[in-house]
Amino acid sequence: MEQRNDTRYPVHEVITQRWSPYGFSDRAVRREDVLSVFEAASWAASSFNEQPWRFMLATKENPAEFEKMLGCLVEANQGWAKVVPVLSIGITKSTFTRNDKPNRVALHDLGLAAANLTFEATARGLCVHQMGGVDREKTREVYNVPDGYEVQTAIAIGYAADPQDVPEALRERDAGPRTRRPLTETVFGGTFGEPAAEVR
Amino acid sequence: MEQRNDTRYPVHEVITQRWSPYGFSDRAVRREDVLSVFEAASWAASSFNEQPWRFMLATKENPAEFEKMLGCLVEANQGWAKVVPVLSIGITKSTFTRNDKPNRVALHDLGLAAANLTFEATARGLCVHQMGGVDREKTREVYNVPDGYEVQTAIAIGYAADPQDVPEALRERDAGPRTRRPLTETVFGGTFGEPAAEVR
Numbered sequence: 474m475e476q477r478n479d480t481r482y483p484v485h486e487v488i489t490q491r492w493s494p495y496g497f498s499d500r501a502v503r504r505e506d507v508l509s510v511f512e513a514a515s516w517a518a519s520s521f522n523e524q525p526w527r528f529m530l531a532t533k534e535n536p537a538e539f540e541k542m543l544g545c546l547v548e549a550n551q552g553w554a555k556v557v558p559v560l561s562i563g564i565t566k567s568t569f570t571r572n573d574k575p576n577r578v579a580l581h582d583l584g585l586a587a588a589n590l591t592f593e594a595t596a597r598g599l600c601v602h603q604m605g606g607v608d609r610e611k612t613r614e615v616y617n618v619p620d621g622y623e624v625q626t627a628i629a630i631g632y633a634a635d636p637q638d639v640p641e642a643l644r645e646r647d648a649g650p651r652t653r654r655p656l657t658e659t660v661f662g663g664t665f666g667e668p669a670a671e672v673r
Numbered sequence: 674m675e676q677r678n679d680t681r682y683p684v685h686e687v688i689t690q691r692w693s694p695y696g697f698s699d700r701a702v703r704r705e706d707v708l709s710v711f712e713a714a715s716w717a718a719s720s721f722n723e724q725p726w727r728f729m730l731a732t733k734e735n736p737a738e739f740e741k742m743l744g745c746l747v748e749a750n751q752g753w754a755k756v757v758p759v760l761s762i763g764i765t766k767s768t769f770t771r772n773d774k775p776n777r778v779a780l781h782d783l784g785l786a787a788a789n790l791t792f793e794a795t796a797r798g799l800c801v802h803q804m805g806g807v808d809r810e811k812t813r814e815v816y817n818v819p820d821g822y823e824v825q826t827a828i829a830i831g832y833a834a835d836p837q838d839v840p841e842a843l844r845e846r847d848a849g850p851r852t853r854r855p856l857t858e859t860v861f862g863g864t865f866g867e868p869a870a871e872v873r
Contacts, residue, residue: 481712482705482708482709483709483712484709484712484716485792485793487685487792488713488716488789488792488793491718493718505682507871507872508871508872509682509684511856511859511860511872512680512681512684512856513685513688514859515853515854515859516678516684516691516853518791518801520805522852527859527861527865528859528861529862529865530862530872531862532871535870538862538863541863564865578825580778580781581780581805583781583784584782584783584784584787585785585788585803587781587784587785588784588785588789589688589788591785592789593684593688596685601718603718605781616861616864617864617866622865625778625781626778653724654715656711656712659714659715659728660727660761661729661730661816662729663738663816664816664817665729665764665816665817665818669730670735671704671707671708671732672708672711672730
């Protein structure tokens with residue numbers, strides 16, 4: 474798979490390969506791959522091993538369920554996501570099961586799980602495009618999400634399309650430069666904003 | 674490295690190896706490994722590529738700075754974390770730089786970055802133990818964290834200790850069973866709480 478990310482320091486190839494395309498192929502994802510990417514998510518770390526994440530899942534194999542989930546995305550995402558074979562919506566449990574106290578890091582821990590899912594998918598030649606653009610109220614209604622749980626994110630899983638098959642507007646977005654802040658602007662030492670000695 | 678996690682479906686070996694020990698060795702982490710784990714973090718996905726994560730970093734090579742950060746952890750974490758060679762505190766930017774609007778998923782995206790960091794560390798034979806137990810107010814004061822940024826988590830990075838060198842109380846916690854909910858209780862289909870057909 475292509476090394477998409479031009480990193481300043483060497484990192485694992487799966488991290489250099491990960492990207493979030495807008496142009497997806499309609500090629501189906503095998504059930505064994507779906508199982509393994511969610512299994513990977515479930516082995517993320519979480520505060521007190523609460524595993525606050527839950528996932529709604531819809532695939533093209535059930536068109537009615539797929540349309541139902543697609544309709545929970547904001548319109549801007551429905552345009553490119555409609556061809557993706559696997560969609561998921563990430564939900565968090567708001568309190569710790571052990572003591573019913575609020576779980577301040579539930580959304581963080583959903584991110585840990587989503588990154589594990591993305592890693593496993595990338596290692597299998599799949600691409601993942603995560604979205605904050607989900608209609609949270611509609612999703613709660615459509616899926617009967619109970620009180621104590623919060624609808625948070627959406628996740629598209631599939632194969633990147635051949636660029637020549639991607640509508641021009643999306644193709645241009647996918648072809649744009651991939652940039653990140655240098656570590657000197659991200660990893661700080663004794664005071665916020667001052668680069669740590671280790672990254673200077 | 675040991676395959677710690679008994680997964681129900683096959684996942685990448687780095688995911689089966691990841692765990693969060695309490696018993697760390699005082700073995701130093703090479704600077705090149707520190708650079709690569711934070712580089713990996715920086716290549717996580719984020720909403721509008723905001724990269725809302727920032728990290729304070731302290732290592733044993735600067736004892737004063739290390740003590741300063743250790744003192745920002747809740748007491749229960751200071752006990753085991755004091756031997757870890759590398760500590761970090763995760764901070765989020767509360768708004769999007771592009772339009773100053775609130776970034777609802779900043780904490781989620783810090784989780785994506787922390788998982789990338791953890792993945793890179795695990796692939797290098799290191800262990801990561803993340804903590805929600807950080808004194809957020811004290812950290813803001815000590816590091817002059819400005820308004821518009823939120824102190825969120827702490828991260829310990831080092832090598833797992835040989836169990837025989839770990840105090841008994843911690844050794845027992847590290848030796849405990851590693852459990853996760855089955856996918857049937859995490860991945861749902863048409864209605865929240867009902868297992869998706871793909872995971873049944």
